Every structure is written in structure tokens, then in C-alpha cells.
Amino acid sequence: MMITMLERTTGRTLGIMTTRTEGDVPFTNRGFYRRLIVCGRRYGLTVFVFSPEGIDWSLSRVTGYVYEPSLKQWVSQWFPLPDAVYDRCFFSTRKEYANYRTALRRLLEQQPVRLLGYGLKGKWEVQQLLQREERLRPFLPPTEELRSSRTMLEWLKRRDAIVLKPQGGSQGRGVLLVRRESAGMARVSADAVTENTAEAAFSVRGRDTRNRRIAHGFGDAAALLRWLRRFTGRRSYLVQPYLRLHDAGGDAYDVRSLVQKDGAGRWRLTGMAVRQGQGGSLTSNLHGGGKAEAAGPFLARVFGPEKARQLQKELTRLSELIPDVLESCHGRLVELGIDFGVDLDGYIWILEVNSKPGRSIFTYLQDDKARNRALENPIRYAKYLLTQTAIPEDHKLRRFGQSRER
Structure with missing residues (x-):
């Protein structure tokens, strides 16, 4: 895909800033962005898609992508830094987040770029x-940061079931229901992890980070906590009561x-x-x-x-x-x-x-x-x-x- 110099941009510009991916058209949600570009033209705005990595700070320009209906394809061009930015960046790594923060700061410092909205935190x-x-x-709902295993066990002492949610997750990924099956239930091997939770002291069900269903049973709290530590890793979690939704x-x-x-x-x-x-x-x-x-x-x-x-x-x-x-x-x-x-x-x-x-x-x-x-x-x-x-x-x-x- 050729990059050509856009010598003159008519009207005001809106840059949709999104996370870079691999490929000739390096971003997802192309259908949504294509419709935004077409809609922008009706309102007198030049709309293009860009990523933080596509900014050339030395020349105050950015590699932007527009959809050309006559060609039925995406075309990349050089654009001046946009007048306004519609932030649609999502992150899965610390590096992506750091690049994003640096780029946004520099955009707002170099010229009066207008950001449509500031992203909420976790x-x-x-x-x-x-x-x-x-x-x-x-x-x-009552909510607490899951700072330690003790936090979760204290919640389970007061309630039969709790929900664990990743602080930065979406689409239901990583959400777990942890249930105390029976206080008087006979204990089984601490290493017991089975899809059949009928004889377990604790059960967990939900979805993993790839949105796949999971269901496990655990014979005691120690086995449950070992599994949860592996599952959550270094991600920050919240604990809430299980609501009958x-x-x-x-x-x-x-x-x-x-x-x-x-x-x-x-x-x-x-x-x-x-x-x-x-x-x-x-x-x-x-x-x-x-x-x-x-x-x-x-x-x-x-x-x-x-x-x-x-x-x-x-x-x-x-x-x-x-x-x-x-x-x-x-x-x-x-x-x-x-x-x-x-x-x-x-x-x-x-x-x-x-x-x-x-x-x-x-x-x-x-x-x-x-x-x-x-x-x-x-x-x-x-x-x-x-x-x-x-x-x-x-x-x-x-x-x-x-x-x-x-």
C-alpha cells in the first residue's frame, strides 16, 4: 500500500487513534471506522485512522488511513496532526499503554489538539x-480490591458465593464465580481439581482470558487459592458479592x-x-x-x-x-x-x-x-x-x- 503526501486537507480533521496490529491495514474494527469516515464527510470533517506508532514528531505529521469507496480499499497517506482525536485505543501490554500515553501527551503539548473524551481508568x-x-x-454493589488471599476468604466466610472481576477486563473475560458449596462437606485431596463440583468444598466457574468457559471443583481452600494465583497472575482483581442477575x-x-x-x-x-x-x-x-x-x-x-x-x-x-x-x-x-x-x-x-x-x-x-x-x-x-x-x-x-x- 503506497503512502502519498497529502498536500492540502480541506476542512477540519478528526483522527481516530487506535491500537496498531499486524497487516497492510494495521487495525481492527475496520467496518466501524469506515462508516465514521463516510459520516465525517457528510459533516465536513476529514476523518482518518492512525496509531501512536504512526506519528512523525519531527515533521508534525502522521500516517493516516482512509477508506476510498471508488477503490474499495484502505489507502494510507500523510496527514498533518489532527485537529481532534477520537480515542479508541485498547491495550493488552504495558508497552502498548506506554506508547499510547507518550503519544497523547505530546499531541496535546505540541498544538491545541482537542480530545473528544478522556478515557476512564479501571x-x-x-x-x-x-x-x-x-x-x-x-x-x-459492595466492592473491594483483591489484595490477598485473605481478602477472598473473609468474603467467603460471610457469603456463600462471590464474584471476582479483573480491573481492566472486558467482554466477560476473566470473570469468575467462586462458591462455597457446603461448610460441613467432607474434605477431599488438596490436589483434587475436577469438572464435577458436586463433591467439592469450593467451585469456580466463569471464562478465561480467551473467553472460554471454565468450571472446576476444589477440595479445600488451599487448592482453590493455588489455582486462583495461577489464573489471576499479576492482574488486578476486584471482589463483589454474587448478585442474582x-x-x-x-x-x-x-x-x-x-x-x-x-x-x-x-x-x-x-x-x-x-x-x-x-x-x-x-x-x-x-x-x-x-x-x-x-x-x-x-x-x-x-x-x-x-x-x-x-x-x-x-x-x-x-x-x-x-x-x-x-x-x-x-x-x-x-x-x-x-x-x-x-x-x-x-x-x-x-x-x-x-x-x-x-x-x-x-x-x-x-x-x-x-x-x-x-x-x-x-x-x-x-x-x-x-x-x-x-x-x-x-x-x-x-x-x-x-x-x-x-
């Missing part, structure tokens, strides 16, 4: 930010709410849908084989029409409150994917808030209106932000942070 940091708001505290048939589900800034810089609820896990799955992520359904009909089937209306009203209220709470103490955001759980008693829990959300759920639903809004809103907000004469205070990096892990 789950624990987000939990602490939400805890500051009194109106949100009743909806946040499933329907009457035992299938896990959650409610995904997508909120975004619009063309006037105001927060709007783009859409809301239910993600239901594959039978027996602990989480409801679509990447784990789940399915999507419109929130209203699903909740009405589980709780009845009147309760479903109350739940949707409360979910909407929380979706409108959370972005303002986070922006007030974190800095500028452009969009949020908010995951809610609804337990068997109809109580709502805030499970996770993601500043770089996917939007494939609307494709699963074949909801063209919500899908188009989800695509256009970042472009519309970018154009709005570039018309502002003053750079907001949160443009500074003093609040900036992002989890390393995807």
Missing part, C-alpha cells in the same frame, strides 16, 4: 468516583445503556437494550455467545408491564445522572456504555461504566435508528467541539488516565 477507580455521589451509592430460567442478563454527547455538546440517551447470556453463562456479553433484545419487552416478560415501566424510568434517570457525575470529577467524556443489572427482586445495580463502548448491540437488534445515532454522535460532537473558541480546563492532563488492559 473498574475500581470508576467505582470510587461514583461513590462520591450520594444518589448513586444505593445502586453500587438472571431471569427465572437462570440465564444471566444485563441492560446496556449507551449515552453520548450530541451536536450541541449535550448528553443524550442513544439507546438501551438487554444482553442475555448463553444458557448457563455467568455473564451476558455478546462475545460469549449471548443475544440481544429490546429492553422494554424483555423486562415486561420477566417482571410484568407495570414493574417494567418503573424499571425503565429508573434506568433512564440513572443513565442521565452518571455522565454528569463522572465528568464533574474526571474530565471531558464523549460517550459511555453503562451496564446495569436487575436482580430477581427487581433491584437495579450499576455494574460497569465504559468510556470506549461498543455499539454492536443495535446491529443485533436491527435498530437502524439507534445504530445511526450511535455512529453519528461522535462525529457531530467533534464538529461542535472544534467550533468552540476556548479549550475547556479539562483539556489538561492532570485528570487524565486509562486502564492498560482491554
Whole structure:
């Protein structure tokens, strides 16, 4: 693929910064980025994709990729440093994270590049930010950092089941349900690890880092802890109580709410849908084989029409409150994917808030209106932000942070 010099760029530019991969077109999510490029043209923006490794600091330019419909292929060109940056970087290594942080700092120091939104940190940091708001505290599950084996054992003394979540994980990868099967159960060999958990003192099920299902039984706490230390490695984990976030048939589900800034810089609820896990799955992520359904009909089937209306009203209220709470103490955001759980008693829990959300759920639903809004809103907000004469205070990096892990 040839690289040509782009001598003149008309209009303002928006660079989609993403993680570099191998290949002639070195990034994933090409379909999403292709649609953003086409959408940007309708709004008078030149949109291109780049990675931190593609920046030439000495010449203040970047290797960017655009999709050319006439050629039906991606073309790489030199672009000036973008006027605005839409951050879609995800990380799996410390090196990728370090390159990203360095590149973003230099971008913001060299010229007044506008970042559409500052990535949120890990789950624990987000939990602490939400805890500051009194109106949100009743909806946040008790959470603690898993600092040692003793932490988990203390939780299991008080509860029959707990959930372990990686701080920087996504798509249900690495999430585990740890259950104390019976306090009076006969102990078996400390080395016993079996798929049949019926005779085990402890059981674990969930998904590994490759999103494969796992299920093990352990005869005692020592065997459980040995396995967990190997599984978690050096990754940071959180511990939470096990919440009954499933329907009457035992299938896990959650409610995904997508909120975004619009063309006037105001927060709007783009859409809301239910993600239901594959039978027996602990989480409801679509990447784990789940399915999507419109929130209203699903909740009405589980709780009845009147309760479903109350739940949707409360979910909407929380979706409108959370972005303002986070922006007030974190800095500028452009969009949020908010995951809610609804337990068997109809109580709502805030499970996770993601500043770089996917939007494939609307494709699963074949909801063209919500899908188009989800695509256009970042472009519309970018154009709005570039018309502002003053750079907001949160443009500074003093609040900036992002989890390393995807």
C-alpha cells in the first residue's frame, strides 16, 4: 500500500487513534471506522485512522488511513496532526499503554489538539468516583480490591458465593464465580481439581482470558487459592458479592445503556437494550455467545408491564445522572456504555461504566435508528467541539488516565 503526501486537507480533521496490529491495514474494527469516515464527510470533517506508532514528531505529521469507496480499499497517506482525536485505543501490554500515553501527551503539548473524551481508568477507580455521589451509592454493589488471599476468604466466610472481576477486563473475560458449596462437606485431596463440583468444598466457574468457559471443583481452600494465583497472575482483581442477575430460567442478563454527547455538546440517551447470556453463562456479553433484545419487552416478560415501566424510568434517570457525575470529577467524556443489572427482586445495580463502548448491540437488534445515532454522535460532537473558541480546563492532563488492559 503506497503512502502519498497529502498536500492540502480541506476542512477540519478528526483522527481516530487506535491500537496498531499486524497487516497492510494495521487495525481492527475496520467496518466501524469506515462508516465514521463516510459520516465525517457528510459533516465536513476529514476523518482518518492512525496509531501512536504512526506519528512523525519531527515533521508534525502522521500516517493516516482512509477508506476510498471508488477503490474499495484502505489507502494510507500523510496527514498533518489532527485537529481532534477520537480515542479508541485498547491495550493488552504495558508497552502498548506506554506508547499510547507518550503519544497523547505530546499531541496535546505540541498544538491545541482537542480530545473528544478522556478515557476512564479501571473498574475500581470508576467505582470510587461514583461513590462520591450520594444518589448513586444505593445502586453500587459492595466492592473491594483483591489484595490477598485473605481478602477472598473473609468474603467467603460471610457469603456463600462471590464474584471476582479483573480491573481492566472486558467482554466477560476473566470473570469468575467462586462458591462455597457446603461448610460441613467432607474434605477431599488438596490436589483434587475436577469438572464435577458436586463433591467439592469450593467451585469456580466463569471464562478465561480467551473467553472460554471454565468450571472446576476444589477440595479445600488451599487448592482453590493455588489455582486462583495461577489464573489471576499479576492482574488486578476486584471482589463483589454474587448478585442474582438472571431471569427465572437462570440465564444471566444485563441492560446496556449507551449515552453520548450530541451536536450541541449535550448528553443524550442513544439507546438501551438487554444482553442475555448463553444458557448457563455467568455473564451476558455478546462475545460469549449471548443475544440481544429490546429492553422494554424483555423486562415486561420477566417482571410484568407495570414493574417494567418503573424499571425503565429508573434506568433512564440513572443513565442521565452518571455522565454528569463522572465528568464533574474526571474530565471531558464523549460517550459511555453503562451496564446495569436487575436482580430477581427487581433491584437495579450499576455494574460497569465504559468510556470506549461498543455499539454492536443495535446491529443485533436491527435498530437502524439507534445504530445511526450511535455512529453519528461522535462525529457531530467533534464538529461542535472544534467550533468552540476556548479549550475547556479539562483539556489538561492532570485528570487524565486509562486502564492498560482491554
